[in-house]
Amino acid sequence: xxxxxxxxxxxxxxxxxxxxxxxxxxxxxxxxxxxxxxxxxxxxxxxxxxxxxxxxxxxxxxxxxxxxxxxxxxxxxxxxxxxxxxxxxxxxxxxxxxxxxxxxxxxxxxxxxxxxxxxxxxxxxxxxxxxxxxx
Amino acid sequence: xxxxxxxxxxxxxxxxxxxxxxxxxxxxxxxxxxxxxxxxxxxxxxxxxxxxxxxxxxxxxxxxxxxxxxxxxxxxxxxxxxxxxxxxxxxxxxxxxxxxxxxxxxxxxxxxxxxxxxxxxxxxxxxxxxxxxxxxxxxxxxxxxxxxxxxxxxxxxxxxxxxxxxxxxxx
Numbered sequence: 676x677x678x679x680x681x682x683x684x685x686x687x688x689x690x691x692x693x694x695x696x697x698x699x700x701x702x703x704x705x706x707x708x709x710x711x712x713x714x715x716x717x718x719x720x721x722x723x724x725x726x727x728x729x730x731x732x733x734x735x736x737x738x739x740x741x742x743x744x745x746x747x748x749x750x751x752x753x754x755x756x757x758x759x760x761x762x763x764x765x766x767x768x769x770x771x772x773x774x775x776x777x778x779x780x781x782x783x784x785x786x787x788x789x790x791x792x793x794x795x796x797x798x799x800x801x802x803x804x805x806x807x808x809x810x
Numbered sequence: 811x812x813x814x815x816x817x818x819x820x821x822x823x824x825x826x827x828x829x830x831x832x833x834x835x836x837x838x839x840x841x842x843x844x845x846x847x848x849x850x851x852x853x854x855x856x857x858x859x860x861x862x863x864x865x866x867x868x869x870x871x872x873x874x875x876x877x878x879x880x881x882x883x884x885x886x887x888x889x890x891x892x893x894x895x896x897x898x899x900x901x902x903x904x905x906x907x908x909x910x911x912x913x914x915x916x917x918x919x920x921x922x923x924x925x926x927x928x929x930x931x932x933x934x935x936x937x938x939x940x941x942x943x944x945x946x947x948x949x950x951x952x953x954x955x956x957x958x959x960x961x962x963x964x965x966x967x968x969x970x971x972x973x974x975x976x977x978x979x980x981x
Contacts, residue, residue, distance in 0.1 A: 734885070755886065756860035757955030757962075784887040 696765055696772040696807050703803065706796035714797070722805025725798055730789055738789050740802075748809055764809040772803060844912045844970025849901040851894050859886065861961040864970035865905035866915035867931045873902035875927050884929075914972065932957040944979070953980050 700717065707714045727746055729739045743760060744752040749767040752760035762768045772778055786794035794802075844866040856862055865873065877899040880888045890898070903909075907919040921936035922928060931937055941957065949957045960967035963979050 754859045757959050758858075758860050780890075784889065787887050 694773060694775045694778075696803060699772055699775060699778060700800060700803055700807070702775075703796045703800035707800055710796055717797070717800040717804040719801070719805040719808040722801035722803070725802055726805060730791075732789070733791060740785065740789060742789075743785075748806055764806050766809060771806065842913060843966070843973065844910065844915055845905075846969065847901070847905040849898065852898045852901050855890055855894060855898060859888070860958065862968045863931065863960075864968070865902045866907050866910045866912055866970055867918060868902075868906065868928070869908050869919050869922060870903045870906040871927045872929060873899065873906055876929050877902065912970075930958070948979060951980070 704714075704717070707717075726740045726744070726748065729737045732738045743754055744763050748764040749762050751762055754760060761770070763771055765771055782794055782799055786792065786798075844864050847865055853862065868876075876883070877895055880890060880895065889895075907915040910916065918931070918934055918936040921934050921939070928934055937957075944957075948954065954962040960972075963977055964972050965978065966972075966976055
């Protein structure tokens with residue numbers, strides 16, 4: 676009994692981590708509704724401008740998501756330490772947005788790096804909507 | 811001294827020198843790769859932004875300091891949850907330069923003053939002395955980027971293999 680429960684728990688936690696972009700969009704939608712009662716859906720075009728928008732960082736540099744991911748999410752990007760980053764667009768890289776913990780980890784780091792704050796659920800959803808839509 | 815004795819001395823010194831050279835020489839390291847070390851969390855979490863740096867490249871105190879400051883990791887945010895961070899820290903410490911029997915690792919450790927805790931391998935005296943013939947402009951080449959990108963020139967760098975026969979500087 677106890678063993679079965681543990682197994683169930685294990686299966687459940689694995690399931691929670693493995694995700695599809697659509698499931699993640701649903702989660703962000705639920706969060707966005709909590710953050711903003713007037714929430715009216717995600718916008719791929721807002722996501723596209725978010726992806727390219729330059730921010731004046733307190734370090735004096737201009738940074739954006741495109742600094743590393745390039746302005747075309749179908750392209751490979753590059754880190755500051757010169758390592759290739761595989762494309763972000765789902766069509767070019769089906770591995771993207773399939774691991775909820777990984778997605779949250781990188782949103783956490785990259786939003787702080789670029790915006791110097793956490794991203795809102797609206798921003799994450801718009802961004803993901805854009806990456807799902809890019810053909 | 812008798813001729814034959816002189817000859818004998820000459821012969822022994824030649825053979826011992828060549829034995830020394832064959833074993834990797836006085837300057838050592840030879841082709842000896844660092845011992846294999848692996849940990850799944852380290853592999854995924856420490857290879858997202860750059861190549862994997864073998865734990866034998868820095869001493870324990872450096873890894874501890876680095877792992878305690880991942881929120882400001884060379885100007886980037888590399889934070890991990892506490893459990894993952896601690897597991898990786900233990901792995902790095904257990905395989906660190908001074909804990910290793912590898913000669914290169916020991917030389918790196920010895921090249922660091924005891925009151926210093928470098929976070930960069932590229933700042934150690936061992937590194938700078940091995941690369942004093944590589945110009946700063948070479949490191950800046952587009953397909954290299956910086957001295958920290960070992961794997962651009964040492965193709966087996968992630969395995970801790972820096973042997974001279976494997977070095978190729980990309981054009």
